Amino acid sequence: MRALIQRVIRAAVRVEDMTKGSIGPGMLVLLGVAATDTANDADYLADKLLHLRIFSDDAGKMNRSALDANAAFLVVSQFTLYGDCRKGRRPGFDAAAPPARARDLYEYFTRRIRESGLETQTGVFQAHMQVELVNDGPVTFLVESPSS
DSSP states (O other): OEEEEEEEEEEEEEETTEEEEEESSEEEEEEEOBTTOOHHHHHHHHHHHHHOOOEEOTTSSEEEOHHHHTOEEEEEEOGGGGOBOSSSSSOBOTTBOOHHHHHHHHHHHHHHHHTTTSOEEEOOTTSOOEEEEEEEEEEEEEEEOTTO
16 A cells, blocks of 8 residues: 655645545645555554654654644545556556455545544545645655555
């Protein structure tokens, strides 16, 4: 499982000109699910993101986790994180989970984040979405579960 995360001042996701999720300060999570991923990968990644210290403390150092900062989450499915661009000119997506499996793990991951009590918004699985964000820093990380 892969998450491209961005610390944001604000972020929103729209589908067909309707806002489906929006947050203030927090973390935008573009989440990709691999064909080999399990609930253990989602558990690992959710725990990692909740505790990853990417938010600034009073001294301006990245010393606070999302839990410490009471940060919001916007989780957006992103199968293209498993696009393989090494050969040819068109990405291959063989490593990405099939849609039904990906949806189950995406929803499971989102539930795990919500269980923390932090505000958690989502996009619409398999929809064509427009994601808007104001990256804070910029701070962007690629985080993967161990099996990735």
